[in-house]
Structure formats: structure tokens, C-alpha cells
Amino acid sequence: MTAFEAILLTIVTASTPLLIAAMGELVAERSGVLNLGVEGMMAMGAACGFAAAVTFDSTIIGIAVGVLAGTAMAGLFALAVLGLAANQVGSGLALTIFGLGLSGLIGAPFVGARRDPVSPLAIPGLTDLPGVGRLMFGQDAFVYFSLALTVAVALFLGRSRSGLTLRAIGENHASAHALGLPVLRTRLLALLFGGACAGLAGVYLSLIYTRFWSPGMTAGRGWIALALVVFAAWRPAYALIGAYLFGTATVLQLHAQAGQIGLPAQLLSAAPYVATILALVLLSLGRGRAIGAPGSLGQPFVPER
Amino acid sequence: MRLELTPRLDPSPLARVLAPIAAFMVAFVLAGGVVWLLGRSPLAALQVYVIGPLSDPWALQELVVKATPLALIALGLSYCFRANLWNIGAEGQYVMGAVLGGWLALATHGTDAGPWVWPAMLLLGVLGGALYGLLPAMLRVRFGVSEILVSLMLVYVAQLTLDYLVRGPWRDPKGFNFPQSVTFDPAATLPLLGAGRIHLGAVFAVLAVLATAFVLGRTLFGYRLRVTGEAPRAARFGGFDSGATTLAVFAISGGLAGLAGIVEVSGQIGQLQPTISPGYGFTAITVAFLGRLHPFGILAASLAVGLTFIGGESAQILLKLPLDLTTAFQGLLLLCVLCADALVSYRLRLVRRGGGS
Numbered sequence: 001m002t003a004f005e006a007i008l009l010t011i012v013t014a015s016t017p018l019l020i021a022a023m024g025e026l027v028a029e030r031s032g033v034l035n036l037g038v039e040g041m042m043a044m045g046a047a048c049g050f051a052a053a054v055t056f057d058s059t060i061i062g063i064a065v066g067v068l069a070g071t072a073m074a075g076l077f078a079l080a081v082l083g084l085a086a087n088q089v090g091s092g093l094a095l096t097i098f099g100l101g102l103s104g105l106i107g108a109p110f111v112g113a114r115r116d117p118v119s120p121l122a123i124p125g126l127t128d129l130p131g132v133g134r135l136m137f138g139q140d141a142f143v144y145f146s147l148a149l150t151v152a153v154a155l156f157l158g159r160s161r162s163g164l165t166l167r168a169i170g171e172n173h174a175s176a177h178a179l180g181l182p183v184l185r186t187r188l189l190a191l192l193f194g195g196a197c198a199g200l201a202g203v204y205l206s207l208i209y210t211r212f213w214s215p216g217m218t219a220g221r222g223w224i225a226l227a228l229v230v231f232a233a234w235r236p237a238y239a240l241i242g243a244y245l246f247g248t249a250t251v252l253q254l255h256a257q258a259g260q261i262g263l264p265a266q267l268l269s270a271a272p273y274v275a276t277i278l279a280l281v282l283l284s285l286g287r288g289r290a291i292g293a294p295g296s297l298g299q300p301f302v303p304e305r
Numbered sequence: 306m307r308l309e310l311t312p313r314l315d316p317s318p319l320a321r322v323l324a325p326i327a328a329f330m331v332a333f334v335l336a337g338g339v340v341w342l343l344g345r346s347p348l349a350a351l352q353v354y355v356i357g358p359l360s361d362p363w364a365l366q367e368l369v370v371k372a373t374p375l376a377l378i379a380l381g382l383s384y385c386f387r388a389n390l391w392n393i394g395a396e397g398q399y400v401m402g403a404v405l406g407g408w409l410a411l412a413t414h415g416t417d418a419g420p421w422v423w424p425a426m427l428l429l430g431v432l433g434g435a436l437y438g439l440l441p442a443m444l445r446v447r448f449g450v451s452e453i454l455v456s457l458m459l460v461y462v463a464q465l466t467l468d469y470l471v472r473g474p475w476r477d478p479k480g481f482n483f484p485q486s487v488t489f490d491p492a493a494t495l496p497l498l499g500a501g502r503i504h505l506g507a508v509f510a511v512l513a514v515l516a517t518a519f520v521l522g523r524t525l526f527g528y529r530l531r532v533t534g535e536a537p538r539a540a541r542f543g544g545f546d547s548g549a550t551t552l553a554v555f556a557i558s559g560g561l562a563g564l565a566g567i568v569e570v571s572g573q574i575g576q577l578q579p580t581i582s583p584g585y586g587f588t589a590i591t592v593a594f595l596g597r598l599h600p601f602g603i604l605a606a607s608l609a610v611g612l613t614f615i616g617g618e619s620a621q622i623l624l625k626l627p628l629d630l631t632t633a634f635q636g637l638l639l640l641c642v643l644c645a646d647a648l649v650s651y652r653l654r655l656v657r658r659g660g661g662s
Binding site: 036040076080084085086087089090091093094095096097098099100101102103104105108215220223226227230264266267269270273274276277280281284285300302303 | 633634
């Protein structure tokens with residue numbers, strides 16, 4: 001395998017968790033709920049998933065527990081913002097702070113433990129093809145799942161009746177409610193889906209990407225996923241492009257650090273965050289203000305009797 | 306399962322005052338449950354977190370020291386939150402205040418510079434925090450970029466900047482390669498109040514409380530903030546410039562966070578290090594809401610939340626409970642406060658009438 005191929009492979013692994021988390025948040029935001037707790041849900045997914053995988057010595061159980069942990073966190077958030085109509089921005093922040101703290105508690109006994117790498121896909125013949133073989137046919141299951149997820153979300157939002165309902169609720173919850181659409185139930189399901197995706201993205205980080213747990217290992221990826229949704233103008237296909245752009249920036253930055261090119265490591269580490277800000281600015285230059293944002297995004301809904 | 310909300314037309318003032326206290330108790334009981342699940346005694350944790358610090362004069366001083374940055378930052382944030390703007394990057398503004406103020410301490414190190422150094426450092430700290438806070442505000446006003454995401458991203462950038470400086474150009478050459486600056490000269494150190502550990506920063510926090518109470522209650526600017534936050538359309542019809550308000554509240558909250566940063570560094574730590582905050586900038590969000598965005602409420606809340614930092618440190622030593630428990634509690638507390646707020650507030654009704662926007 002050439003060095004170039006290796007870089008392409010790491011780009012895919014760096015992009016996949018961003019894509020999965022962004023896809024979950026995209027669906028939640030399309031239903032009209034802004035969940036700033038992605039970072040916290042991801043951290044919980046990473047910690048709980050890793051703890052379960054080590055305890056039961058099973059990657060499958062780890063994945064399931066990580067997804068459940070993210071979903072449970074989203075359920076807590078739903079209780080506050082849907083059940084009690086609490087402030088969404090504040091509650092999301094609270095969820096992130098809580099998740100970062102609790103994941104540290106849960107992961108503490110597992111610091112230093114390691115998991116074996118999960119074997120990637122291997123199709124005799126195809127995977128061994130020169131050049132594109134490993135890239136196309138030699139990834140781990142998450143990568144294929146994340147791509148399938150993107151297609152599924154795009155089809156669901158764009159082509160299905162339930163997707164239309166979800167979008168209508170996100171655009172104008174008062175009108176949707178007047179039409180008899182189940183606003184709160186749809187939002188609950190969308191939030192739980194977002195939590196499951198964030199949990200899965202977290203598990204990917206601790207079980208596949210690094211294969212160990214360390215406190216704060218999500219390192220702002222949840223926030224970058226949130227920015228990706230804005231960047232993508234709430235469209236799944238753009239989120240895919242965005243996730244791979246950011247994944248590429250992250251990997252190139254790491255290689256630049258390893259390659260001793262004379263720039264301070266901290267400057268390169270700051271690059272993904274600066275790039276996020278620049279991307280958001282450039283995007284708004286390109287198409288005016290916040291086009292694509294669901295109309296009811298971030299607003300609490302209390303049904304009229 | 307179905308929860309139905311009916312907006313209260315006339316929430317009782319008593320409920321408004323009691324809500325944060327109730328939220329604190331609920332969060333405490335939930336955290337006790339977490340402690341119990343971790344296999345430790347919740348009663349022992351209560352002893353270490355609350356009763357211990359409150360019955361120890363040394364710990365009471367420490368409490369004031371911890372509450373000082375929390376109160377300063379949370380007061381600043383209350384300006385933003387009142388205008389319904391979300392500055393969640395106070396941690397970065399705190400760091401940048403410490404960096405710019407700390408620069409003067411290092412530049413005058415070993416010279417005979419007079420006692421003007423620490424006041425000038427404080428001014429630079431305010432300036433550093435305010436300028437850094439203005440970045441997300443300007444991007445929001447000029448380009449419509451989410452201030453939430455930008456202010457948060459800038460936290461990482463600020464922390465990495467400090468990290469670079471103390472490991473690189475600002476490292477103490479005689480410091481055995483430890484990533485830290487030289488120790489500040491006496492002229493660059495904030496004076497202590499009396500013989501204890503409490504420094505002048507506590508006075509600034511109290512002054513900031515009084516100034517905020519005056520601004521919010523007695524000035525046109527305070528009125529403008531309330532209108533902008535509660536009825537943005539009315540504010541536009543009233544001719545209030547929302548862009549100017551955005552810049553002003555971010556400058557104020559950034560400035561106060563920067564002041565907290567330089568006060569902490571010059572009054573408490575005495576040098577620049579890679580880490581100069583246990584997350585004060587994020588915890589202050591909890592403090593601001595626990596204090597109901599009211600200056601006196603924030604003062605009380607900063608002491609209550611300051612307690613969790615001291616308790617967290619002793620719990621780590623005495624009960625072997627990780628510091629993350631404190632973080633988890635602070636997040637849980639914020640969630641409880643917002644839920645309690647929702648249960649007594651008017652705002653549900655207003656948003657519902659407005660429809661989708």
C-alpha cells in the first residue's frame with residue numbers, strides 16, 4: 001500500500017464519525033429541534049461503548065451499548081425540551097457538560113485498556129485490486145453503514161411521506177399541529193434517532209478510530225458535526241461532502257504535524273476549528289443569511305388545546 | 306406517556322425565587338444517586354461537598370476565590386443571555402484576557418517597573434477578552450454566522466494559543482523545561498485583601514454586581530436589552546439597533562471574562578500555565594441561569610457553584626471520586642434549572658402566540 005493510499009484510508013476513518021453524528025443532528029434539526037448536546041452524547045457513546053466492549057469482550061455489545069447511551073441522553077434532552085418546553089440552547093449545552101462529566105466517570109476504570117482492531121471488509125479479488133481496492137472494498141463496516149445512512153436519510157426526507165411530515169413540522173410547527181400532525185411525537189423520534197447516531201459516532205471513535213478511551217477524546221467533533229449541518233444547509237448530500245472535507249483537513253493537519261514542516265503543532269491543531277469558522281463565513285457570503293434553516297428551529301412548542 | 310403544558314398567566318414571584326433552589330436540591334439528589342451507583346456513600350459525599358467546606362474557615366476563603374471568576378464571567382454572560390444571544394465561548398475570552406494581561410507581566414519581568422503594572426494588566430485583560438468576544442459578534446452581525454458555533458470554536462483556538470506560548474516563546478528558560486512562564490513580579494501580582502488568600506478580584510466581582518444591577522435596572526441600555534431579548538420585533542419597531550446591541554453585549558461579556566482570566570492568573574496562579582481554568586467559562590453558564598440572570602442572584606449562585614469545585618477537589622482526595630463528578634453535577638444542575646424555569650415561566654405562552662416565526 002502506498003503512502004498516498006494510506007492517507008486516503010485515514011481520511012475515510014476520520015470523516016465517518018463526523019458524517020454519522022451530523023446525519024443524526026440533521027434529522028433532529030429538520031424536525032425543528034436544535035440539540036447542542038451532540039458532543040455530550042458522543043462522549044457518552046464512546047465511554048459506555050468502550051466500557052461494555054472491554055467488560056464483555058465483544059465489539060457488537062459495545063456498539064449496542066454505545067448507541068443506547070446516546071439514545072438515553074437524547075431521551076433526557078427530549079424530556080426537558082419537549083416535555084417541559086425548556087430552552088433548547090441551554091438544555092443542549094447542559095447535556096454536553098453533563099455528558100462530558102458522566103463519560104469521564106464511566107470511562108475512568110477503563111483508561112489504559114486497549115481493544116484489538118476490528119477486521120475490515122475483505123472480498124477476495126476486489127479488495128486486492130491495486131489502487132482503489134482497499135479504498136472501495138477494504139473499509140470497516142461503519143464506513144459502508146455511514147454511506148448507506150446518508151442515502152437512507154436523503155430518501156426518507158426527500159421521498160417518503162413521513163419525511164414530508166417531519167419537514168413540515170420543522171418548518172412551521174403551529175401549522176403542522178393545526179393539520180393534525182403529531183409534532184411532539186415526531187420530534188421525540190427525530191431526537192432519539194439523533195442520539196443513536198451520536199452514540200454510534202462516539203463508539204466509532206473509541207472502538208475503531210483510537211481503540212482506547214481517554215477523557216475528552218471527542219475533542220469538539222460533536223460541535224464540528226453541528227457546524228456541518230449548517231454548512232450543509234440541512235441537506236444530507238452536502239453533509240457528506242462537508243464531512244469528507246473536514247476529515248481531509250484533520251488528516252492533512254496530523255500528517256503536517258508528523259512531517260515536521262516547521263509550523264507549531266498547536267497552530268495545526270487549531271486548523272479544524274478555524275476552518276469551521278471560515279467555512280461558515282464563506283458559506284454565508286455565498287448565499288445570504290441562514291438559507292435552508294427549518295423555520296421552527298430552536299423554538300419550543302406547546303400545543304394549543 | 307403524555308405531558309401537557311398549560312402556560313401560567315400569572316406565575317407566583319415566590320415560585321420564581323424558589324425554582325433555582327428546588328433545582329439545586331433535585332440535582333443534588335440525582336448526583337447522590339450517581340455517587341451511590343459508583344459504590345460510594347452519598348452521605349459521605351454530602352459531608353465532603355457541602356458540610357466540610359462550609360465549616361472550615363480556610364475553605365470559606367477558598368470558596369470566595371473560586372466564586373470570583375464564576376461571578377465575573379456569569380455577570381457578563383447575563384447581558385448576552387438577556388438579549389437572547391448565546392456566547393458560549395467565555396472560556397476562550399477568559400484565556401485571551403489572561404494571555405494579553407500576562408504578556409505585560411512577562412514584558413516587565415525583572416525590570417523596575419512601578420506599581421502601575423498590575424492595573425495595566427487588568428486593563429489589557431479586559432481588552433483581550435472583549436476583542437476576542439467581539440469576533441463572534443462581528444461575524445454574526447456582518448455575515449449572519451451562528452454566534453454559538455463560532456464562540457465555541459474559538460475556545461479551542463484560545464487554549465491552543467496559550468499552550469503554544471507557554472511551551473514556546475514564553476516558557477521560563479530556568480524552569481527545567483516545564484511548560485510554564487516565569488513567576489510574576491510583585492508589581493504584576495494582584496494585592497491580597499488582608500492576610501488570607503482572598504485577592505482584590507473579589508472586590509471587582511462585587512463592583513461588577515452593583516454596576517450590572519444599575520445598568521439593567523436604571524439605564525436605557527438595560528431596557529433595550531430586555532426588549533431585544535423578549536420581543537425582538539418590538540425592539541426593531543422601537544428603532545433599537547440589534548447589531549449594535551449584539552456587539553455591545555459580546556464586548557461586555559468578553560471583557561468581564563477577560564478580567565476574570567487576568568485576575569485569576571495574577572491574583573491566584575502567579576504565572577501562565579497551559580491550563581488556567583477548571584472550566585470556569587462553561588460553569589459560568591450554569592451560574593448565570595441558576596442566578597436567574599439577575600446580578601444578586603448570580604452572586605449567590607457563584608458561591609453555591611463555587612462550593613462544588615472545592616467539594617470536588619476534596620472528594621477526589623478523600624473519596625477517590627473523579628473530578629468529572631463535579632462537571633456532571635454542573636451539567637445536571639443547568640438542566641434542572643432550565644426545567645424549573647420552564648415550569649414557572651411566561652415565555653412558553655409568548656412563543657406560542659408568535660407561532661413559527
